[in-house]
Amino acid sequence: MYPLSSSDEPFRATVRDNRGIPTLLSPWEFLEDYGIVHPSGCDVCSAYMKHVADASYSPHQPAFQIAFQDRKRAREDVYNRGVSEGIRRQKEEERDLRDSIERYHLERSQTRDELLSLRAQLDSTRADCDRLQEKLRLASAPPIAVAESLPKPSPPADPVPTPPELPRLPDCRLPYNKHPSRSVFRD
Known part of the structure; x- marks a missing residue:
């Protein structure tokens, strides 16, 4: 890898979304290649990133590679503990x-x-209720023998219609003693 000079910008893949905030009020940026958020144009962060980049690509720094692997294992352990805890x-x-x-x-x-x-x-209560209702019906009805011997009630009597009035005839009856069957001189 080519060494970086201070004038070179290290792999600047930046993500800037100020969400409408003016740049003067929001000078922060995220460098995706390094995974850090830092002030835009910061010399300390640039020096750190140059230092990390130089060490990570240098085969002459095996201790850095070991430390880098230790950090990777520590992150994996945290992740795995989280997974284990989740499980x-x-x-x-x-x-x-x-x-x-x-x-x-x-x-x-x-x-x-x-x-x-x-x-x-x-169901049992309903059966009991039905049985008691039947018993009550039988107790309140007259016995069958008595009911059959009772005369059938006659239909209500209609009043006899009176005939239309006839004209009055003169009385043709003879007096009692003048009647031929009552004659005094009977043979």
């Missing part, structure tokens, strides 16, 4: 969920048994 938490959550599901299944089973018991009790 542990996930297993714990799954165990809690299985316990909850088992508890809900048990509650559902108990509720189902209670429902079946209540339905059986309801």
